[in-house]
Amino acid sequence: MKLAVVGGGSTYTPELIDGFARLRDTLPISELVLIDPAADRLELIGGLARRIFAKQGHPGLITTTSDLDAGVADADAVLLQLRIGGQAARLQDETWPLECGCVGQETTGAGGLAKALRTVPVVLDIAERVRRSNPDAWIIDFTNPVGIVTRALLRAGHKAVGLCNVAIGFQRRFAAMLDLTPADIHLDHVGLNHLTWELGVRKGGPEGENLLPQLIARHGDAVAADLRLPRSVLDRLGVVPSYYLRYFYAHDEVVRELGTKPSRAAEVAAMEKELLGLYGDPALDEKPELLAKRGGAFYSEAAVDLAAALLGDGGSAVQVVNTLNNGTLPFLPDDAVVEVQARVDRSGTSPLAVPRLDPLYAGLIAHVTAYEDLALDAALRGGRERVFKALLAHPLVGQFDLAEGLTDRLLAHNKEHLAWA
Template sequence: MKLAVVGGGSTYTPELIDGFARLRDTLPIEELVLVDPAADRLELVSGLARRIFAKQDHAGKITTTTDIDAGVADADAVLLQLRVGGQAARNQDETWPLECGCVGQETTGAGGLAKALRTVPVVLDIAERVRRTNPDAWIIDFTNPVGIVTRALLQAGHKAVGLCNVAIGFQRKFARLLEVEPGQVHLDHVGLNHLSWELGVRLGGPDGENVLPKLLAEHGDAIADDLHMPRKLVDRLGVVPSYYLRYFYAHDEVVKELGTKPSRAAEVAAMEKELLEMYGDPALDEKPELLAKRGGAFYSEAAVDLAASLLGDGGSPVQVVNTYNNGTLPFLADDAVIEVQARVGRDGATPLAVPALDPLYAGLIANVTAYEDLALEAALRGGRDRVFKALLAHPLIGQYDYAEGLTDRLIAHNREHLAWA
């Protein structure tokens, strides 16, 4: 089995490597190709990757290349973990929206749109190269904004599934609180990427006992603290919202908070510098503890599970992924991309049925999906007016003067990445 990781020079990659090494019985990789245009980072990351494999007695071969076509040739699956423009572009996404009184965040609001506009054309180019080189390969997208990027891939006819670590993070957290194995915890996870709710937490499988009321009663303070939301809100909802819902439920509070501290991008850039120095140490043969603060917790385990299911019979039969709606949420078009539990196998992902949603959740999902429709149109076709309409449609913006100001700033800060600008 051969896997390629595009964006393999990321400081995330040792997390992925650690999972590949530990879970080699689930996903028996014979060759892993790390693909990245940054040869210097590739050298540091691949050196540590090989030492991790060696320490854990993994017989797989790790190679590197800056050539996408060579890297994805003959791969059974290609993982995409890109950041077009790097942390510098992310820092802009997180700062200029604040000038208009709107949240600055890399996957939602105006910053999320900027990232989509930069990313979608690049991902589609890579996917076309994969299709020309190996049309049977699966594409696993971890590149944000996952929902929009996955829809672009599926709409273009690629064999693609989107992946996020939010659900597996909740699963692991709830398993720890319940003192059970993670595999015993099944989430009633419903929504869009970075706009989701845990409507139930079931023991043993999709039809198991719902222990969410017990979790909220016994551990509500800890859960609310992790979400940075008040306990009374979580109790009132009776569900566990993704921590990204804080941008919607406490927008003005978050804007004030973000204006008083360095951007997350600045923090991550400093962390990445330190991590890369660590990766260059020939004595280091495991992922450093600092990597846990970088983000992406449990990404490797989710990626292994998904790849194993798409390529064989090693993964879990039911997983939370991003895929076509196909009637699952009846108020959305079939070709909307949703994030729900799905049966995953060699033929891809098929969403499980979900109960009728409270309008409190369905309304926001429909609104953000409409924004994503417009965002993808802007990413594919360009143009100031399309950018403006996407921003105006976003529920965190929604006022024409905000949308006008944000459109000007978005284009000014991203001109080098926008072929039409």
């Protein structure tokens, strides 16, 4: 089995490598190709990746290349983990929206739109090159904003599935709180990427006992602290929102906080510099502890589970993925991309049935889906007016003057990445 990782020079990659090494019986990789135009970073990370495989006794071959076409040739799956513009672009995404009194964040709000505009054309070009040389390969997208990027891939007819680590993080956290193994926990996870709620925490499977009331009663303070939301939110809703819902439920408070502390992008840039220094140590043969602070917890396990199901021997698994709605949420168009539990096998993904959603959640999902429609149109066709309309449609913007100001700033800060600007 051959896998290719586009963006293999990311400082995240050793997390992925560690998962591949530990879970080699689940996903028996014979060849792994790390692809990245940043040759200096790629060689550092490639060397560490080989040492991790060697230490853990993984027999697979790891190669590195800046040649995308050569790297993806004959791959069974291509994993995408890109950041167009790097941490410098992320820093801008987190900064200029604050000038308008809006949240500055790399996947949510105006910053998330900027990232989508930079990213979608690049991802579609990569996917088309994969299809030309290797039409049977699966594309697994980690690249944010995952929902919009995955929708672009699926609309273009690619064999693609989107993946996020939010659900697996909740699964691991809840299992520890309830003294169960992660395999014992099934989440009723519903929504869009970075806009989800855990409506149930079930023991043993989709039809198992719902332990969510017990979880909130016994551990609500700890869960609320993780989310940085008041405990009363959990008690009143009776569900667990993802931590991204704080940008909606406490928007003004978040904006005030962001205006008084260093940006996450600046923190990550400093961390990446330190990580790259560690990766260059020829004695290092495991992922360093610092990597846990970089983000992306458990995403290697989620990636292994998904790739194993898509490329396996005919079995199936249930996993939270980003995939076509196709009636799963009846108030959304079929070609919307939702983040839900799905059965995954070699034929692709089949979402599990979702109970009728409370309008409190359905309304916000529908609103953000409308924004995503317009965001994707702007990413595919360009134009200031399309960017403006996407921002005006976003529930965290929604005002004419705000949308005008944000549009001007978005275009000014992203000209080098937008061919049409």
